[in-house]
Amino acid sequence: MTDINADGPVLEHAVLEVRAGQAAEFEEALGQALPIIRSATGCVRANVSRCVESPSRFLLLVEWERLADHDPGFRSSSGYQQWRALLHHFYDPMPVVEHFAEVGPKDVRG
Numbered sequence: 320m321t322d323i324n325a326d327g328p329v330l331e332h333a334v335l336e337v338r339a340g341q342a343a344e345f346e347e348a349l350g351q352a353l354p355i356i357r358s359a360t361g362c363v364r365a366n367v368s369r370c371v372e373s374p375s376r377f378l379l380l381v382e383w384e385r386l387a388d389h390d391p392g393f394r395s396s397s398g399y400q401q402w403r404a405l406l407h408h409f410y411d412p413m414p415v416v417e418h419f420a421e422v423g424p425k426d427v428r429g
Contacts, residue, residue: 331381333414345409352405355398361388
């Protein structure tokens with residue numbers, strides 16, 4: 320196993336299970352929440368996708384310049400408090416958030 324470099328770029332991954340019947344309201348709140356995380360120091364990009372098979376399941380992917388930009392960085396900011404107030408009441412259960420460091424050869428396509 321190779322060492323994982325948490326000082327380099329990381330991809331945050333969280334599967335968001337939204338309470339039944341609240342997906343539309345969640346998507347509306349995302350419209351306010353995504354600009355908050357996208358403006359955070361070290362955030363390269365942040366996107367949320369909706370599951371085709373399970374419409375109340377969403378996938379959050381955030382690319383950070385380094386792990387510390389997310390935690391403690393964003394997580395200790397006032398922006399995170401806004402993010403949390405906008406979105407956390409939709410989750411059941413609370414999501415598991417994990418970070419991934421790229422391995423293997425780079426994909427050099429477009």
